[in-house]
Structure formats: C-alpha cells, structure tokens
Amino acid sequence: MTANTASLMDFLDEENAQLKKEGRFVKFRVLCGRQAPVSLIDGKKVVNLTSNNYLDLTAHPKLKAAAKAVIDTHGVGTAAVRPIIGTMDIHLALEEKLARFKGAEACLVFQSGFTVNVACCQSLMSDPADLLVSDELNHASIIDGARLAKAARKIYAHKDMKALKEILEASSGARRRMIVTDGVFSMDGDLAPLPEIVDLAEKYEAFVMVDDAHASGVMGENGRGTPSHFGLCDRVQIQIGTLSKAAGSIGGYVAGSRRLIDYLASVARPFMFSSSHPPSVVATCSAAVDVMLEEPQRIAKLWENARHFKEGLKKLGFDTGASETPITPVIVGDAEKAQAFSSRLFEEGVFALAICYPIVARGKDRLRTIVSSGHTTQDLDFALEKFDKVGRELGLV
Ligand SMILES: Cc1ncc(COP(=O)(O)O)c(C=O)c1O
Known part of the structure; x- marks a missing residue:
C-alpha cells in the first residue's frame, strides 16, 4: 500500500471505529424480494413496520x-x-x-x-x-x-x-x-x-x-x-x-x-x-x-390501520409521542434499549427500526413504526402481541 493510501485507510479506520462506538455505524438489513407489508428481510419473514410504502404501491x-x-x-x-x-x-x-x-x-x-x-x-x-x-x-x-x-x-x-x-x-x-x-x-x-x-x-x-x-x-x-x-x-x-x-x-x-x-x-x-x-x-x-x-380506499385503509395500531400501542402502555399520522414512534428514551427492542422484535418476526441520538434528541430514542394500507388486521395484531411480549421482557411496559 502506498503511503498516501495508508494514511487515508488510517483515517477511515479511526472514523469507522468512532461511528461504531457511538452506535452510528450503518449495517444494512437486506430486503429479499419486494417491499411488502410482510417482507422477507435478511432471509426472515417479518411484519414490516419500517418502510414508507404507505399505500402498498411498490408492486401495484x-x-x-x-x-x-x-x-x-x-x-x-x-x-x-x-x-x-x-x-x-x-x-x-x-x-x-x-x-x-x-x-x-x-x-x-x-x-x-x-x-x-x-x-x-x-x-x-x-x-x-x-x-x-x-x-x-x-x-x-x-x-x-x-x-x-x-x-x-x-x-x-x-x-x-x-x-x-x-x-x-x-x-x-x-x-x-x-x-x-x-x-x-x-x-x-x-x-x-x-x-x-x-x-x-x-x-x-x-x-x-x-x-x-x-x-x-x-x-x-x-x-x-x-x-x-x-x-x-x-x-x-x-x-x-x-x-x-x-x-x-x-x-x-x-x-x-x-x-x-x-x-x-x-x-x-x-x-x-x-x-x-x-x-x-x-x-x-x-x-x-x-x-x-x-383507489381512495387505500388511503382510508391506511388511516384505519394507523388508528388501530396506535390505539393498540397506547393500550399496551407505550408512549407514542405526539403522533397524528401513520408514523407512530414508540419512545424508549435510551439508545441501547431501543436497539435491543428492535433486535428482539425482529427475532419475533416484526421489523421496527430503532432511531437514536443524534437523529432524534437525547432521551428520545425510539422505534419508529409506519403502517401500510397493505397490512391486515392480523398482521398488526401479531405485531402488537410481539410489542407487548418484548416490551415486558425489557421492562418497557
Ligand atoms: C420529510 C422528508 N423530506 C424529504 C425526504 C427525502 O425524500 P426522498 O427519499 O425522495 O429523497 C424525506 C425522506 O426521508 C423526508 O422524510
């Protein structure tokens, strides 16, 4: 390796190490097949609460x-x-x-x-x-x-x-x-x-x-x-x-x-x-x-799903912040716990991304959920059941 390449690599190693330390190093989850309300992600079938596929049009x-x-x-x-x-x-x-x-x-x-x-x-x-x-x-x-x-x-x-x-x-x-x-x-x-x-x-x-x-x-x-x-x-x-x-x-x-x-x-x-x-x-x-x-029924269904899921989360005792739309945060308040919550939910078949400081304010670390018009009530109830299970396990509710 030439000296100039080596110095660039040193710089990148330091930066990447720092990003890892701060929990900001990005590792991709991989979608296998289309963006869907229930998707195959990293080879696992999960209820996908993370995309912006509000009207499920990605494969219309x-x-x-x-x-x-x-x-x-x-x-x-x-x-x-x-x-x-x-x-x-x-x-x-x-x-x-x-x-x-x-x-x-x-x-x-x-x-x-x-x-x-x-x-x-x-x-x-x-x-x-x-x-x-x-x-x-x-x-x-x-x-x-x-x-x-x-x-x-x-x-x-x-x-x-x-x-x-x-x-x-x-x-x-x-x-x-x-x-x-x-x-x-x-x-x-x-x-x-x-x-x-x-x-x-x-x-x-x-x-x-x-x-x-x-x-x-x-x-x-x-x-x-x-x-x-x-x-x-x-x-x-x-x-x-x-x-x-x-x-x-x-x-x-x-x-x-x-x-x-x-x-x-x-x-x-x-x-x-x-x-x-x-x-x-x-x-x-x-x-x-x-x-x-x-097809305005898609928008109507999106809002029906959003209400159902938000009310379900609230009933379980989660803090859904100030949400008024299909984007519903589940405030955890601690980056490590938010990451652990997301990982455990994934193991249980639900994908909800953890969003932590510095993307959101310190102490406002959360999972961000977004429902789609393509989710069925069964999909959402399955996700709620898992939020309840993992939330209790981690002492969040
Ligand atoms: C509020 C807001 N504005 C703009 C954008 C950028 O949109 P696009 O993904 O089309 O670049 C995003 C996407 O994350 C967003 O959330």
Whole structure:
C-alpha cells in the first residue's frame, strides 16, 4: 500500500471505529424480494413496520405494467440532464398531472425529495439579505438546503408559533423571508401548524414552503397533502411532494406558480446538473397518481390501520409521542434499549427500526413504526402481541 493510501485507510479506520462506538455505524438489513407489508428481510419473514410504502404501491399491477410498457416506446434511460436533452414528452405530462393533482399552476419533478428541498432552499434564498426560517425538526434535506443557501438562517423550536412570530417581527429588514416546514414530521408523525404558519406569513409578508414528503398520498383529498388537508392550497406558495414514499417509486417535485417553476427550471442546480428520471420511473409515478385518484380506499385503509395500531400501542402502555399520522414512534428514551427492542422484535418476526441520538434528541430514542394500507388486521395484531411480549421482557411496559 502506498503511503498516501495508508494514511487515508488510517483515517477511515479511526472514523469507522468512532461511528461504531457511538452506535452510528450503518449495517444494512437486506430486503429479499419486494417491499411488502410482510417482507422477507435478511432471509426472515417479518411484519414490516419500517418502510414508507404507505399505500402498498411498490408492486401495484398498474405501476408495474406502466413501467414495462414505456420501456418499449422510450427506452431505459435519458442519458442527459433535463435542460439539455433529458426532457421527454412523458416528463412534461407527469408534471402537468402533478400540477393538476396539487391544484397548482405548474410543477417540476426532481430526482428525489432530497434534491428538490435542497434546490428550493438554495435557489429561492440566494442572497445574504434573505432569511430562511425553519422548524428545528425539519428534514436533513432542508437543513442541507439552508446550508447551501446564501441567506441568513433562523431556527424556531418545534412548532413554536410564538418563536416564529418573534423571528418575523425582528427581521422586517430582510429582503425576502421564507418559512420552511415539514407538513408531517418524519420522526414524530405530528403535523405542522400550517394555518398559524400561513397567517403569520401573510401578516409579515413572508412566503411558505411545505415539505409534504410524508403527507403525499397520505393527507388531504386523495393524498394531495397538508395544504389540502387544511384547505390552504392557495395560501402556500411552494408545495413539495415526494414520489419515493406513498407513490412507491422515486422522485420529488415542487408545485406552485408558473413563474416559480420557470425560475427553478433555469437555476436549480440539482435539476440542471443531474440527469433526469428514466422512462420507467416517470411512467410508474404517473400511474401512482392515477391510482391515488382511482383507489381512495387505500388511503382510508391506511388511516384505519394507523388508528388501530396506535390505539393498540397506547393500550399496551407505550408512549407514542405526539403522533397524528401513520408514523407512530414508540419512545424508549435510551439508545441501547431501543436497539435491543428492535433486535428482539425482529427475532419475533416484526421489523421496527430503532432511531437514536443524534437523529432524534437525547432521551428520545425510539422505534419508529409506519403502517401500510397493505397490512391486515392480523398482521398488526401479531405485531402488537410481539410489542407487548418484548416490551415486558425489557421492562418497557
Ligand atoms: C420529510 C422528508 N423530506 C424529504 C425526504 C427525502 O425524500 P426522498 O427519499 O425522495 O429523497 C424525506 C425522506 O426521508 C423526508 O422524510
């Protein structure tokens, strides 16, 4: 090994050892076959409470057929970024469909929810005279987008509207102010107080960006998201959605005014400098929107399952935090115990991931559970029985 390679290896060994010590070293669980409500993971059949497959669309016949058919007409890749020659007719058709779905003038699809958040923060908050105001529990992609933005940043305590008001009151000199919030918070499953946020934005002439990664396909009419849920579609300027969770495929999008979309298409760096979705992804996402409109029973079943599971956990004596959606944390409060809980449940046939500090605050270590419309009551009751058994074993209930 050359000296420069050896020094890099030393550095990586030290870093990896530290990550292991802190319990942050990632080891993959491996899905064998499709993402399903009951999946084969690491060779074991388990009730899967860990994916974002809210509507069980990852193997829906219409999505699979759409992906297969478009390969014959459009091939398997675009081999270009969107502004060069990576925009196909099907990309534009999907954007028109998503804009209609969101009740917006226009829409732009990105490679992922992560990139669309980064792009919007970076592109819209491009000057040190701007101010980006963000909830402390917003997703990592918003945090990174804010870091890339040239704007000043202010973080308010989670859902603290008094703190948000104070920030807005004290920043009247800013050139432009953007309030950014998750619609559904990904670790706690609680909702942003969107009506209050929108009122404050209007009072202080700020604009609002809502990341509905976990609300797309879940909240509002046919899964249109939290602005639809609260009746605020015409008062939220920037609606972010994902195609990677309930839609069962991959991608993110921003819906809003034609002017917003034209601007982003010309300046958003991840959009401009990274190649576009292959046809199979585009067709899958388009079919997913159709299914959301045609099969609202999936969303109804998702919520029925969420209520059943949440109530079951509460009855068993678990702390499910502030959850109001199908994301239900089971707060354990200690990283080692949370890891042990997750491992024992897996042995018993239930997969619920442990999420520990620093992803969540110290003392808020937890298992995060997400039900799907595809779970049967028997699946969920089986999982509840195992939560009870292992929870007692570990002295958690
Ligand atoms: C709140 C939130 N926003 C954005 C993302 C990123 O979405 P994607 O997986 O499409 O990149 C996630 C995914 O974990 C998320 O939870």
